[in-house]
Amino acid sequence: MVNPRNAYGETLLKMGKKHPNLVVLDADLSKSTKTIIFAKKYPERFFEMGIAEANMMSTAAGLASCGKIPFVSTFAVFATGRVYDQIRMDIAYSEANVKIFATHGGISVGKDGASHQMIEDLALMRVLPNMTVLAPSDATQTGKIVELMAESKGPMYARVGRANAPIIYKEKELKDLKIGKGITVEDGSDVSIIACGTMVEPALDARKRLKKSGISARIIDMHTIKPLDVDLVKKCAKETNAIITAEEHSIIGGLGSAVAEIIADNNIPIKFKRMGVPDKFAESGEPKDLLEKYKLNEKHIVNVSIKLVK
Amino acid sequence: MKHYDDKTVHELDLMAVKIRKHVIEMLYRAKSGHPGGSLSAVDALVALYFHHMNHNPKKPCDPNRDRFILSKGHAVPALYGVLAESGYFPVKELKRLREINCMLQGHPVCTYVPGIEASTGSLGHGLSFANGVALAGWLDKKDYNVYVMLGDGETDEGQVWEAAAVASHYKLKHLTAFIDRNYLQIDGNTEDVLRLESVRKRWGSFGWYVIEIDGHDMKQILDALDEANNHKNQPTVIVLNTVKGKGVSFMENNVDFHGVPPNEMEYNIAMKELNFLQEKLEANN
Secondary structure, X not given: XXXXXXXXXXXXXXXXXXXXXXXXXXXXXXXXXXXHHHHHHOHHHEEEOOOOHHHHHHHHHHHHOOOOEEEEEEEHHHHOHHHHHHHXXXXXXXXXXXXXXXXXXXXXXXXXXXXXXXXXXXHHHHOOOOOEEEOOOOHHHHHHHHHHHHHOOOOEEEEOOOOOEOOOOOHHHXXXXXXXXXXXXXXXXXXXXXXXXXHHHHHHHHHHHHHHOOOOEEEEEOOEEEXXXXXXXXXXXXXXXXXXXXXXXXXOOOHHHHHHHHHHHOOOOOEEEEEEEOOOOOOOOOHHHHHHHOOOOHHHHHHHHHHHHX | OOOOXXXXXXXXXXXXXXXXXXXXXXXXXXXXXXXXXXXXXXXXXXXXXXXXOOOOOOXXXXXXXXXXXXXXXXXXXXXXXXXXXXXXXXXXXXXXXOOOOOOOOOOOOOOOOOOOOOOOOOOOOHXXXXXXXXXXXXXXXXXXXEEEEEEOHHHHOHHHHHHHHHHHHOXXXXXXXXXXXXXXXXXXXXXXXXXXXXXXXHHHHOOOXXXXXXXXXXXXXXXXXXXXXXXXXXXXXXXXXXXXXXXXXXXXXXXXXOOOOOOHHHHHHHHHHHHHHHHHHHHOO
């Protein structure tokens, strides 16, 4: 178990060494977002902006206009909803080379409650023109994604959860990782489970249990929600009999909606089910209890798969 | 020592009239736009682009250039006029303001127009953006200056004060903000809508060096800019006491011309007044 947030902090350090133009901004959460790792090594390139996220986003755009590569971090709630207008005008519309890296996405944030459980961020960012939207699934992939963010032009948003997460990938397995190209983690023929972020691991666990029930599940890690890997979705639709999407995000507007749009726009006749947080705010609680109550764990992926495939 | 002579001031005053004529012409053609706040901002923009700032229209991306950010994006007709007259793009392009398939959008977009540093139009962002530019200059050990203009009503926005605190905290000495203090915003007098006074005390208490001048007096503007550059411990704010709609009698201090262009009759009168002003200035040479 490794925390993707630590992978973020460590990779910032590595990329900061490689790219002298990389700068980091945080809004009084550097210990939680792990930008503190960068701040300690490169204090002159770390800008503590205080509890003032709107100002932080626009300031990052100003830095980017001078050739800097700003990584901006805070919790996902404050990194998107609170500062939507600043991202829209100064980053997306302006095509600024700003990298927003948000932590504490999804309901598994746990006991802080719905105020801190961001389940709308992927939708909010996906609807913005020019914005790339990412949700890495483990620490290894987070590191690789942060490298790609630092070395690709344009506005980008990435989110990870709060909790430690099992390691899915070895570093060498991700050497060809590309933004916009999903990963077929495990092959299968009955159902494709297209997951992102924290839902990839339970999807992989569900696959093992489905196998015992005689169901062959393909697992897709769709780390890039926008631009979506349309060819991969079509391939899954062609080669498997059903598609399930799974994300720790509102059922509206995220990965599931993006995949549904592809299916509908291309008149693909296929069994399809979205798994996500229902259209309501969640609540305080232990992460595992919340994921059980809101039906976002291995068990529920198995149940939905069996029901859909039968 | 003054960095200008009477001839310079005279030429700048003439340019300001020329820009005001562009503004009226543009808005009349576009049949939309914001005359009041464009006209009040003209003189400071002219001082910056035709005298004070280090910039080169042939090299709009020169990393050493001084930067100007128009936070009150609705006043962009004045900035378009100044950029065109400086040589960033052909003056004839001004005729196409707000037309479809034209680079001159209703509010400024940095990816469309050479010389536009920041995309604005949603109020309250520009000072934060300018902070970023100033921080980059500090990191790169460059001496360029960063200028930003805010509307007085715009400072209702909370983000402005987040940015004011940050600029002061990081001692952004190369940063100068203008407040276009014309006392009018859409719903009325700034003091009735949401009291701003004391503007001086507010900025001062945030750790800024405050200069207050007549925003239509070219000499005062030039002096204030020199004073801002010479003040090297903190960011400077220049409060420009201005008249909304300056230069056109029936637009002056008239909130109805915040976002309404002149009709044909009003256009003719406005141009007549500005031509008269131009001739009077030329005769005084």
